[in-house]
Amino acid sequence: MKKVDPFNLMGPIYSSGPLSRLELARQARVAPSHVSIVVREMIDKGLVIESGFVPSTGGRRSGLIHVNPDAAQLLGIDVGRTNTSILVADLAGKVLAREWFPTRPSQGRESLLGVLHAEVQARLARFPRIAAIGLAHSGVVDPNAGKVLFWPMVEGWKDTPLRAVFEDAYGLEVSVEDRVRAMVLAERRSGNLAGLHNFILVYVGTGIMSAIFVDGHLYGGRNGLAGELGHTTVVEDGEPCSCGNRGCLERLSSAAAIVGRVRAELASGSFSLLVPEGNGSLENISIEEIVAAAQAHDRLAERVVAEAAQHLGIALASVVNLLNPESVILTGKVPQCAGDLLLGPLLYHLRQRAFPKAVEGLSVSVSKLGEEAAALGIALKAGEQVVKTLCRG
Secondary structure (H helix, E strand, O other): OOOOOHHHHHHHHHHHOOEEHHHHHHHHOOOHHHHHHHHHHHHHHOOEEEEEEOOOOOOOOOEEEEEOHHHOEEEEEEEOOOEEEEEEEEOOOOEEEEEEEEOOHHHOHHHHHHHHHHHHHHHHHHOOOEEEEEEEEOOEEEOOOOEEEEOOOOOOOOOEOHHHHHHHHHOOEEEEEEHHHHHHHHHHHHOOOOOOOOEEEEEEOOOEEEEEEEOOEEEOOOOOOOOOHHHOEOOOOOOEOOOOOEOEOHHHHOHHHHHHHHHHHHHOOOOOOOOOOOOOOHHHOOHHHHHHHHHOOOHHHHHHHHHHHHHHHHHHHHHHHHHOOOEEEEEOHHHHHHOHHHHHHHHHHHHHHOOHHHHOOOEEEEOOOHHHHHHHHHHHHHHHHHHHHHHHO
């Protein structure tokens, strides 16, 4: 009788949700009797529980095997450019506590590390059953090495070995991941992407990034850098970008680009509802105000948002032609605020540029979870190591 690593049986339950013994046997291609033995061992270890039934089609009803939410607690931290989110979740992904605090990257490397350590210590004191820590991060991340390779927001942050720093400090399993790839893990568990195997998550906020799932697996590329959609060229010889390239999508369609374009046009005398009253400053104009003005049919705001959507749609057409996904999910401040105002022109230009068969049946939507997904996603990734340890221990 073929045997299987217990994690290869329990892993799908952790990543995708409850399954029956028969379905586990089918996926692992092992005898149902062997699955029953492994499931009993995992129940005895407290890793899984049996609750509920598969919908009956006649005959004996099959019980569903779930991850035991009380088997461990997980700490997830999403370090963003402006704010950092920190949460504690159970092993099933239920959020037990969540807070936000300012990142304040301008205060430097040691200050930020000190704040992160203080926040971790506070959660460990309050939730002593935390078994793993996940750190999602903006910038260029090498998840295999557990390092942030490049993040210009903090002086001295280049090549910061976050995994080693936090493993050494707390003796727990630590996972480090790009924040957008962390988001997609949460989306796949409980958001728009549950049950899908080929999809793309596109984050449009201060910057633009993406995460790619191919055949049910997160695709990181040769060294974990796949998904840098924001730094693909959409305008030849366009404006310089912080990456050293010119005409990057991020310089045209991100929240920072939209706000910067509106401010520049107002400064040059363009008429708009967004013109500050009295002594108001152009620097105070936000993406939320621009979207509200566009929804009120302000011509400047409508045009700038539509142009950003056009560039995003053109870039996504190339991605859709290349990868042929089932779904594209948009997340981040811009799509969360703009909704259909962004989706309308984006879809028009996507359909104009992509192969008709590639967009036939393609779902394009805005995330249900939003930016809060990153901290949960990285907590869930950290939990994979906990599940492996419990399975093999």
